[in-house]
Amino acid sequence: MIEELFKKAFEASREGRLEEAERFYKECLRIRESPEIWNNLANVYVRMERFAEAMECYRKAIACDPSFTTAHTNLASLLLNLERFAEAKLLLLSLLQKGVKNEQILAMLIVCDLVLNDLAQATQIYRENASEALNRELAEYGVLEKVLQLI
Numbered sequence: 001m002i003e004e005l006f007k008k009a010f011e012a013s014r015e016g017r018l019e020e021a022e023r024f025y026k027e028c029l030r031i032r033e034s035p036e037i038w039n040n041l042a043n044v045y046v047r048m049e050r051f052a053e054a055m056e057c058y059r060k061a062i063a064c065d066p067s068f069t070t071a072h073t074n075l076a077s078l079l080l081n082l083e084r085f086a087e088a089k090l091l092l093l094s095l096l097q098k099g100v101k102n103e104q105i106l107a108m109l110i111v112c113d114l115v116l117n118d119l120a121q122a123t124q125i126y127r128e129n130a131s132e133a134l135n136r137e138l139a140e141y142g143v144l145e146k147v148l149q150l151i
Contacts, residue, residue: 002031009040018048035061035068042071046078054078069100076108085112103129107137114143123150 009024025041028034042057055078061071072095079088089112095105106129113122126134126147138144 002028005031006037013040013044013047018044022048033060033064035065035071037061038064039068039071039074042074046074051078051082067098069095069098072100073105076105080108080111083115085115088112089116101129103131103133103137106134107141110138110147111141111143114146119150122147126151 005024005028009021009028012018012024013021021044022041025037025044028037029041038057038061042054042061045051045054045057055075058071058075058078061068062075072091076088076091076095079085079091089109092105092109092112095101096109106125110122110125113119113125126138135144138147
């Protein structure tokens with residue numbers, strides 16, 4: 001039953017039928033809570049520009065399973081997009097402390113450091129982790145040239 005509802009919600013979301021996806025995900029949650037369902041509902045809310053509800057859902061996903069790094073990363077990305085850089089940085093640093101490290105996390109952390117004017121930290125992170133993949137992530141955020149100028 002829940003697998004079928006989850007599949008319907010996922011398909012509705014993928015096809016842009018966001019209100020329908022929201023309804024299906026909420027039905028799933030009435031049956032059983034899981035970090036995946038909370039995370040996907042949050043993603044729907046982000047697409048609907050209902051950011052407070054999205055943050056709440058990401059936090060519930062994390063509460064369900066603190067090791068579910070997808071929700072941490074998605075919440076950090078949302079905080080970054082909402083220009084809540086200090087909060088995003090704390091969340092990203094907590095991921096690194098847990099041993100979760102990828103180019104997306106590093107790029108978001110560098111963006112936070114640049115905006116928060118911690119240029120030494122931004123350049124240190126870059127120097128320690130420079131790669132083509134990190135460069136691509138930084139280019140997507142529009143900060144690659146600035147980072148390269150700093151080093």
